[in-house]
Amino acid sequence: MASQDRESRTIVLNISVEDYLQFITHNEFARKSIENQYKCFPELFPECFHKGFKLNGYERVSKKTGQRMRRISSNGITYRIRPSFLMPYNREVTPEVEKALFLIKFGVPFWALGAVFGKNHMYWYRLFVSLSSFSLVGTSIHKKETLPENLLSDEFHSRQQGNKVYVATTVAQECILGVEACSQVTADALEKAYGVFKKEARDLDATYSPKTVNTDGWNATQIAWKKIFPCVAIIECFLHAFLKIRDRATKALQPSFLQVAEKVWNIYRSDNKRSMGQMIRRLKEWTQENVPDSPMKENVFKLVSKRKNWLRHLDFEGIYRTSSQLDRVMRLMERHAVNSQKFHSTVEATTLNFRALALLHNFTPYSPWTRIKNGGYTSPVHKINGYTYHENWLQNLLIASSLQ
Template sequence: MKPSTRQAKTITLPFTSPEDYIAMIPDTEKFREELLSIFEKHPELFPPDFEGRFHFVGTIESKKLGITQRKIRLLANNETYQVRPSFIMPYMTGLTEDFERALYLRSWGVPFHALTYCFGGYDMFWYRAFTSLGRNNVVGTTIKSEESLPEHLTGDEKHVKYFGVKGYIATTAGNGAMLGASFQYGASEDDLIEGYGVFAKELSLLAPEFTPKTVNTDGWGATQKAFAALFPGITIILCFLHSWISIRDRCKKAKALLNSIGDRVWDAYRAKTKRLFSQRIRRLREWAEKELSEGIVKEKVLKLCSKRAEFSKAYDFEGARRTSNEVDRMMDFQKRQIKSMRGLCGFEDSTDRFFRAVCLLWNFRPHASDSEDEAPRSVFEKINGFQYHENWLQNLLCAASLKGERPLHKKR
């Protein structure tokens, strides 16, 4: 998707309540105090040149909603911005409370026609409401400080059909968040540089000097070359799980043999140190050469052992991913979204926005809690340690203030 050249001009803020917001609209002094109070808590939601110095220059009124929004002009650069409360959807299409339950159900792939049946409206109304979320910078909307930037990534391509033609969704994950998803027709090095380059561009916009330390990928050479080209100096770590799967798929019917190999393979994987891992891989090779019959299974086991150097790189970086399981779970989430629409059939730009919206849905929807006493938390809250609003969609809209394109700040 070609990035928009229009500058983000909307500041989205978590006002206390709709009633309080409506009451302070006529009172410019009270409205100013509220803006300064929010700025003190969350400066990242405001333009870099805000500095608390501005004046009011007009209003925008929605006859449909009966709500007025104020416009401000910064004294530092004379730029004008619209101030929108998070309880209003973008473009004043409605109140957030009328959208959040329906869009939350998209987490389980509830079709848009089912949302129409349950909540009214029409199918394309809900589709557009959902895909409009994808207009925001995914990385900037999700990551709110330099301390939260992901040092260790996982990347893979989701295979899809687009009007019957095979395509790929270049998907990037880090810190448990889905940080990028871009549709490409091919999976060559150039295609994937373009696909993963969307994530790289968004990341550089927020933190120009930051480079991830590692990325875990499967064995597809184009994926590895793409990340190496986009992030010079990054360490490529090969996914251990993919090598095991290639063994497992060749001996599913031979349960005893599968268990015998599996015990040794995963015993090596659980090694606490790089040295111990290397020792166990050597023992696995010796056992395979002695005990396994010639054939495809033995070939795959020995192939796993030959990749010891690529696997063991993870021990050099604390927190590095040893498998691509993180991004695999997210691609399963993408699969449910695609299945609910019976495949992809929109324009390329809207398809890209759809998958970017899927990223933000994954990052902001409340996930099931680990215990009965713990409230559901979103990936956003786990990464940043806070939330702007207890309502997940209002939290997302606040995080997407200025389309999530403001450079990151350090925690104060």
């Protein structure tokens, strides 16, 4: 797990480069700036902040950026105030690195970033991986009221030094909210991996429990989620059941497959249990009479045998009935893994890479066409929260990571 166990003491605020000199040199300006931002965004500050605060000196000047940070104390604890135009640990200023980090999402390798933007490939790799220290849930979701009730989960299969690695991935509302690599796909290993999402969500809301989670048919995954959240309803992915039929449709079976596919998706589109039940029975009867014995026929019968699972889809509103949203995320993960040569390191390094990639996915802006399609929302986190802290995606990410 990449998130820190000890409490972070850095508060990140939206302070422009032009205002920062005055913020550093004038105490009254600094105090008013902090008070105004606390009124607007109290979630960026520690819980005790309502008791008041006092200015408490400065950090030393950074050799990397030439900037220094103010310190404040609240409830006997000292915190640093970092402006959003500075990267963590004063590594760099955001305008110098945000374009390069943006390109990582699209599979640009680190050596290419070094060739175009300067520095070497390890500089860009370390800067990218440093994002993994932030909580995925706490950074992406600003308030507990917006924690999702319905989730998607699956394991992304990769390799690490020739050995299989499985990345337990949790997605909701287009945001990646959990990624943790493990070397096995047993129920115990997956419970530990998916449990990272639970810990981060419970940090935001101690009573959080989702209503549903969409999974494929892998039994260990379903057992793991039931152990993590005993009250959660397991929703089996309808798309996976269809793909098992499609992948076993040979050329000789194509005429039968086209008819089966139409009947299967008519079942999916049913709006009541009675109609769905009738269609499932008719699909079974039609397949028995018209489809020759084959693996495709066997998988049609497997879909039919899960009648109770499909009827359960209609018990909930707003759930994910297919994993298409998560599949799009996994295409992004595959591209990053391939371009990074599968990381050639440890399971822990795999986790760090995918955690950093998850935050890039959540915060980087939509394409202009996707933005129009999503009603003007600029990114997945903008859509899930309804607002942003800063118009620049990287500064928005850094502000959202305050105290993470």
